[in-house]
Amino acid sequence: MSEQSVRRPTQKSRLARYLIPIGSMAAALSLIAIIYLGYDLAKGRISPCEAVFQESSIGLKTKISFLKTEGELEIGREQLAELTERAQMTALNLKTCCTVLDAGRVDPEQFLQCKGSARSYEARLDDIAALVRTAVKEGMSTGSVATTAATAAPTPPAHVEEQIAQEVEAAKAVSRDFNKQVVQVRKEQALETLQATPPQNVTIGAQEREPNSDLLTTNGLSLDTWVTAAIGDGKDSDYFVFTTPKTYRDRIRVELQNRSTTLEPRLRLYDASKASLGDRYNTTTGADLSYDFVAAPDTTYIVRASNYYGESAGVYLLRVTPTKAYDAYEPNDDILTAKPIELGSDLAAGIMDGHDQDHYRVETGDAEAQLLVTLTNSSTSLRPQIRLFDASKASLGEQHNTTGGGDSSYLFKAAPNTAYYIQVRDYYGDAAGTYTLTVNEAQPGG
Template sequence: MRRVLLAVLTIVAVATGGVVAIDAQTTADRFEPNDDIETATEIDAGTHGNLSIHTDDDTDHYAVDVKPGTPINVSVVFDHSASDIDASLYGPDEQQVDAAISVTDNETLTATADDGGTYYVEVRSYLVGTAPYSLDVRTGTAGTSEASADADRFEGNDRVENATSIERGEYANLSIDGTDVDYYAVEASESDDLNVSLAFGHDAADVDLTLYGPNESVVAESDSVTDNETVNYTVESSGTHYVRVDTYGGGAARYEMTVGPIDQSGNPLPVGALPVLFAALIAFGLARRLR
């Protein structure tokens, strides 16, 4: 079987699905030396933490074997303030099949392995700098659900910079497949309650949910192995928060998303409505007892 090389150049950060906490580190990591394809580190799908671009000219390479028709999703999680990390994915013939060169935290690569074998991911620093990062590689057989045939109305939202702006409410007829990632942007103020829930059938796909704060760091996540996912978060910093929906291990599914809190009619509750309501009920109860 030909091999897929995942090369992480000077600074790489991986993130798709699960996110690993990153400790400051500029020393060579356990996979060195892996500075070129010939010395690429063979890894399995999963999350690999405590990695680093430890010198200005460091380049990290990783190799992962996949079967024909398998979706590949690679995430690099890092702090862009430390270094501008870029990433590329190469096929068994060492030709580039995807690239991620944003100017924000984290990079994501996605592709489908038309030919089985070893694929190569290359992650590098565009400029000088050293930084710690974590790498997440997910592979799986694409599902046959009809959801994979129809992109939903929000598509084009596969990266955080293209996130669809939404408000609190209910959103039906959404879809995702093994190579898709959906991002949504919602505004929230400090001390707000921000609740996000996904309704889907786990037999179609293992859909996961992650919530990021204004600095694009993970603040809440839900990655069970059952139907539906939910996160509940009390906002610590005002600004744009990002909802990420993806699948673990491939598959395709339709889902419904609720961003709350909302009332029984699906309308957003005013900020502070719940505390005021509870206070009113308590006051009413006390008044009755004092009568």
């Protein structure tokens, strides 16, 4: 075999070694071109704000990837992790800004400021990358001998490390400022939206009227009236506004009767200032639901009907009913509305909830006497307190029993022809219950 025939396969194999990487590189470049072409085509089909987000996110990820690969030693793992998180936050903040400002149509100037802040963060990452390259280059040139001997990574000069640290802090500051800017933009646009959307409370009869899907577009409910309504999809909510009766503090019941086999009902209550007061729910599909609460007279409330998991839909009936749970001596919630009672008579009354108080006014006869106020508990929950006031409404003292269901009494020396006020309440202010109250002259030696 000749020497030339031996060399020929060797030359082919060498040529193949060069061609294979070139072919792989060409295939990779083709794949990248296809991906970006597909992205450009998709960009026209997705929302403008989503396109802005993806473009910003891809650019920032590319820069972060370089820093992770080349700059972990110079930047530090913790600082690098924070730069990564702030890059993601920057892309999301830009998308939020775009969405709030309706892709720049609402306020183009503010939108340009948001884009400028995002570019500033991207520029800071470029500056950090340039310093990392310098650190690697200078570290290689100045530390090559030392690293050969110690088999350690090259150490960049101190001044470059200091510059990197300063640029990292500057990038974080840009990100924080951008975040505050977006929060302010959202607040301003929310206020403008509220100004542009006046409340609309529509009085309804037998059926709800859309829109009533937020606290500004409610349906006005008449008390003791069933209305038909529906949760149209998982995200739907219905808001209803009602006012309690004018005279009495009462227990109000909101009732939801399910007219479907799918709805998992939920009720949330709001006060007139739109602050949430609590909610009730039933996770059984097709179940009914009620929400009882004690309400002040002539007070406005809002109730929201929805589904619990945000997925179900269905038709339902809704009614708000005053239960008339007050006793015959209401209203007597303060000393100015105290009800007169006769000596020797028994009265049956009740404390409706922990905030309830009952007040009575008793007048003495012509002679001085020892009077005994007796409270007989007819519940197992009320911890009664009796407080006495004179005619000028000054407190004279009190007696109480901290046992739930316990009785209480108060003995005092009464002046002739004088009015006294008696207050009854739960001692701790968080329980309710019924009772019987009597004011008698105490028997001598009793």
